Amino acid sequence: MPDYTELTFKKPSELLIPKRPCVCGCGEVFQTRNKTQMFKTGHDTRLKSLLTKVFKGEAPTDQIPRIALENHERIKFLRVNADMAAAMAKGLALL
Numbered sequence: 599m600p601d602y603t604e605l606t607f608k609k610p611s612e613l614l615i616p617k618r619p620c621v622c623g624c625g626e627v628f629q630t631r632n633k634t635q636m637f638k639t640g641h642d643t644r645l646k647s648l649l650t651k652v653f654k655g656e657a658p659t660d661q662i663p664r665i666a667l668e669n670h671e672r673i674k675f676l677r678v679n680a681d682m683a684a685a686m687a688k689g690l691a692l693l
């Protein structure tokens with residue numbers, strides 16, 4: 599007899615929430631009604647950490663995920679962090 603206790607059913611309202619890919623480069627998809635949310639919860643930290651490393655020369659520029667580069671104009675923290683924005687600009691120059 600299979601164990602169905604782990605099965606959950608989504609409410610129709612949840613099925614209508616748009617899915618979008620996380621732009622940190624993890625390849626995961628998340629659901630949100632917030633049109634400006636670009637990252638799965640907590641994943642902005644991954645990209646911030648990578649960009650800081652690229653800025654300091656501790657990580658290669660080509661490690662910046664393509665999805666992050668393509669969506670850079672919508673990533674809010676780049677507007678307030680000049681170092682991370684500079685690292686992103688280096689990545690964009692490689693495209």
Ligand SMILES: [Zn+2]
Nearest residue numbers: 620622624641
């Ligand atoms: Zn992610």
